Amino acid sequence: EVRLVESGGGLVKPGESLRLSCAASGFTFRDAWMSWVRQPPGKGLEWVGNIRSNRDGGTTDYLPPVKDRFTISRDDSNNAVYLQMNSLKTEDTAVYYCVTEYWGSYNFWGQGALVTVSS
Amino acid sequence: EVVLTQSPGTLSLSSGERATLSCRASQNIGSSYLAWYQQKPGQAPRLLIYHTSSRATGIPDRFSASGSGTDFTLTIARVEPEDFALYYCQQYSYSPRTFGQGTNVE
Numbered sequence: 001e002v003r004l005v006e007s008g009g010g011l012v013k014p015g016e017s018l019r020l021s022c023a024a025s026g027f028t029f030r031d032a033w034m035s036w037v038r039q040p041p042g043k044g045l046e047w048v049g050n051i052r053s054n055r056d057g058g059t060t061d062y063l064p065p066v067k068d069r070f071t072i073s074r075d076d077s078n079n080a081v082y083l084q085m086n087s088l089k090t091e092d093t094a095v096y097y098c099v100t101e102y103w104g105s106y107n108f109w110g111q112g113a114l115v116t117v118s119s
Numbered sequence: 120e121v122v123l124t125q126s127p128g129t130l131s132l133s134s135g136e137r138a139t140l141s142c143r144a145s146q147n148i149g150s151s152y153l154a155w156y157q158q159k160p161g162q163a164p165r166l167l168i169y170h171t172s173s174r175a176t177g178i179p180d181r182f183s184a185s186g187s188g189t190d191f192t193l194t195i196a197r198v199e200p201e202d203f204a205l206y207y208c209q210q211y212s213y214s215p216r217t218f219g220q221g222t223n224v225e
Contacts, residue, residue, distance in 0.1 A: 045156075045164065045207055047216040063215045097163055104211030105154035107175060109163035 002026040002108045004098045009113030012088055020083040020113050022098030027108075029079040031055060033101035036072065036083050038094035039112075046094070050101060051081065066092075088117045121145055121210050123219035130224045138195040140222045142186070142208035150187035152212035158205045158221075167206075168193065198224065 008020040022034070035050035049062035051072045060072050071084040081098060096113050099106040122145040132138055142153065153171045156164040166175040168184040171191065181196040195202055208219040 044220050045158075045209070045218040047209075047218070061214050102166070102169060104152060104216070105166055105169035105209065106156075106164075107166045107169070109165070112163055 002100070004100070004108060004110035006096065006098050006110045006113035009096065009115050011116045011118065013119050014089055014117055016088055016117075017084070017086045018088060018115060019085070020096055020098075020115070022081045022083075022110060024079045024081065024098075024100075027100070030076040034072075034074065034081040035099045035101055035106060036081075037097045037099055037106065037109075038092075038115075039097070040091075040094045048083070048096070085115070088115075090117050093117045120215055121148060121213050121217050123208050123210060123217055125206075125208060125219035125222045127222060128220075130222055132198050132224065134200055135197050138193075138198050138202070138224055140193040140195075140206055140224070142191040142193070142219050144189045144191070144210060146213075147188050148210045148212035152210055153184075153186065153191050154209045154211065155184055155193045156207045156209065157202075158207065164207065195224075 003025045005023045012018050031053050033052050036048040038046050038048050049072050051060045051074050069087045074081045093116050096115055098110040100108040124143045126141045151170045155168040157167050158164040167178050167182055172184050184193045186192055203224055205221045205223050207221050
């Protein structure tokens with residue numbers, strides 16, 4: 001059974017940093033492309049960024065508004081993917097989902113981690 | 120950025136009726152790079168359809184989808200009580216990947 005478990009969410013002030021972790025199990029993690037998708041409270045879904053498998057280059061891609069502030073990384077030895085978020089803004093407030101990619105669509109989702117940016 | 124516009128915003132139906140949801144892209148995204156998701160309150164989204172028309176594992180065959188270019192459709196042949204939810208389309212032809220704003224089937 002595929003499991004994705006996010007952790008690290010919480011309340012931070014504007015300008016602060018936060019790191020989300022996603023522990024994966026139930027599939028061959030090293031071969032998977034992983035993404036983060038967020039959902040502000042009461043609003044729709046927004047892709048944040050992704051990281052390819054190391055076999056496919058390990059490169060990352062980001063939503064333009066977060067490109068210079070967020071960094072996605074992976075640790076294949078621990079089946080984990082991370083989202084480092086710096087210089088957080090109030091508009092970054094959302095539930096952040098860790099998801100597996102299936103040819104560009106998202107076939108498995110974690111339960112989400114709530115990040116609240118507020119002074 | 121490719122903007123996806125879903126219509127209608129809300130679809131009011133009774134169980135057993137047919138639901139037709141539309142997703143229109145602001146530019147041609149080809150014939151294969153569209154997905155559909157279902158989201159219920161308090162839950163993560165669930166993949167229904169990928170590659171425009173392929174059902175994800177475990178998705179019942181009352182869900183079907185089609186389209187190409189800029190116009191895509193998700194059809195629920197006969198709505199079951201568990202189908203009342205929010206539905207999102209998503210394109211993965213271009214970066215950044217984008218979602219529609221959602222259609223609420225109530």
